[in-house]
Amino acid sequence: MQLYDDGVENTKKQLVTVCPGLQDAQPQLLENLLSVWKGVRDRLFKHYHFAAKAYFMYLRMGNVVIKPNSFL
Numbered sequence: 001m002q003l004y005d006d007g008v009e010n011t012k013k014q015l016v017t018v019c020p021g022l023q024d025a026q027p028q029l030l031e032n033l034l035s036v037w038k039g040v041r042d043r044l045f046k047h048y049h050f051a052a053k054a055y056f057m058y059l060r061m062g063n064v065v066i067k068p069n070s071f072l
Contacts, residue, residue: 011037 012034016022022030 006038007041008034008038 012030015030015033022033
């Protein structure tokens with residue numbers, strides 16, 4: 001059982017809607033396209049992950065205290 005929606009089904013529907021020729025394509029072709037999409041998505045969010053991790057490490061090293069509801 002999957003606990004979250006990773007967007008694969010929505011992306012698959014969007015691909016078939018935008019490119020109706022994919023409805024008749026071999027299932028492996030669509031799976032390959034989705035595999036490329038997942039790789040791009042994962043690399044994109046990995047950058048956000050590292051940026052957030054670096055930011056909080058910076059705060060921890062500088063002993064900066066974040067006040068609730070405040071913006072830096």
